[in-house]
Amino acid sequence: MLRIGCHLSSSKGFLAMGKEAVKINANTFQFFTRNPRGGKAKPLDLEDLDAFVHFSKERGIAKILAHAPYTLNACAKDEGLREFAKNTMADDLERLSYLPESMYNFHPGSHVKQGAETGIDLIAGMLNEILKPDQKTIVLLETMAGKGTEVGRSFEELQAILSKVELTEKMGVCLDTCHVYDAGYDLVDHLDEVLEEFDRVIGLNRLRAVHLNDSKNPFESHKDRHEKIGEGSIGLAAMVRIINHPKLRELPFFLETPNELEGYGAEIALLREHYQES
Ligand code: FE
Numbered sequence: 001m002l003r004i005g006c007h008l009s010s011s012k013g014f015l016a017m018g019k020e021a022v023k024i025n026a027n028t029f030q031f032f033t034r035n036p037r038g039g040k041a042k043p044l045d046l047e048d049l050d051a052f053v054h055f056s057k058e059r060g061i062a063k064i065l066a067h068a069p070y071t072l073n074a075c076a077k078d079e080g081l082r083e084f085a086k087n088t089m090a091d092d093l094e095r096l097s098y099l100p101e102s103m104y105n106f107h108p109g110s111h112v113k114q115g116a117e118t119g120i121d122l123i124a125g126m127l128n129e130i131l132k133p134d135q136k137t138i139v140l141l142e143t144m145a146g147k148g149t150e151v152g153r154s155f156e157e158l159q160a161i162l163s164k165v166e167l168t169e170k171m172g173v174c175l176d177t178c179h180v181y182d183a184g185y186d187l188v189d190h191l192d193e194v195l196e197e198f199d200r201v202i203g204l205n206r207l208r209a210v211h212l213n214d215s216k217n218p219f220e221s222h223k224d225r226h227e228k229i230g231e232g233s234i235g236l237a238a239m240v241r242i243i244n245h246p247k248l249r250e251l252p253f254f255l256e257t258p259n260e261l262e263g264y265g266a267e268i269a270l271l272r273e274h275y276q277e278s
């Protein structure tokens with residue numbers, strides 16, 4: 001069964017997102033834990049959460065993915081900014097304990113010319129401060145396009161972070177197809193080799209989610225501009241190979257393409273049509 005959904009606005013609450021997902025034939029979704037620019041989170045509405053948990057069980061919605069605000073920078077040069085990232089993520093994780101089986105994805109950060117090694121140390125250090133042995137939420141590092149001084153532009157950088165985290169069983173990776181293609185991993189002509197490399201460097205057992213996005217820019221452009229499925233440099237045929245690949249097909253796929261709900265629904269229908277049920 002294809003587990004697929006898209007990014008949804010969380011402004012109307014969890015039950016509303018669940019209903020939107022069902023409307024477009026999605027069985028999972030992603031949402032921002034708070035304003036993506038990093039504001040204060042709304043107080044938790046436990047009634048809404050409870051209603052959502054029931055609804056999602058009934059409708060087969062699972063593996064939902066929370067996304068941290070993308071403005072957080074765990075390896076900022078400024079200590080205050082690093083503190084802010086840490087406190088925000090710790091608060092997010094606390095809140096996610098109310099959502100069974102959820103995962104939490106974040107952009108590792110930008111080292112702002114301190115060097116990737118320093119960035120990696122700061123990110124792992126933050127994780128070691130906020131991860132708790134009893135937490136159920138798995139925290140995912142997102143593969144990045146390598147824009148500016150982004151950390152996580154290569155599988156090696158992600159592995160370097162993972163190797164420094166103590167509660168490593170709480171960690172995983174989310175592979176963003178636009179980002180890795182922009183970063184120089186050729187998912188179009190060498191998908192098998194890219195996955196072998198991921199397995200060798202990080203381990204495919206760490207791969208927990210896929211952001212399914214086409215790219216507006218050519219291979220290795222380090223730009224990070226998402227395109228609609230089939231309309232970018234990756235193309236539909238490669239997307240179909242990705243969702244059907246034996247090493248990926250059981251993972252949850254999340255669309256972050258430039259679409260409104262209706263457009264997401266059309267992409268989900270198109271991908272379902274091309275998924276080979278086993
Ligand atoms: Fe992201």
Ligand code: FE
Pocket residue numbers: 142176211256
């Ligand atoms: Fe992404």
Ligand code: ZN
Pocket residue numbers: 176178179224225226
């Ligand atoms: Zn992106």
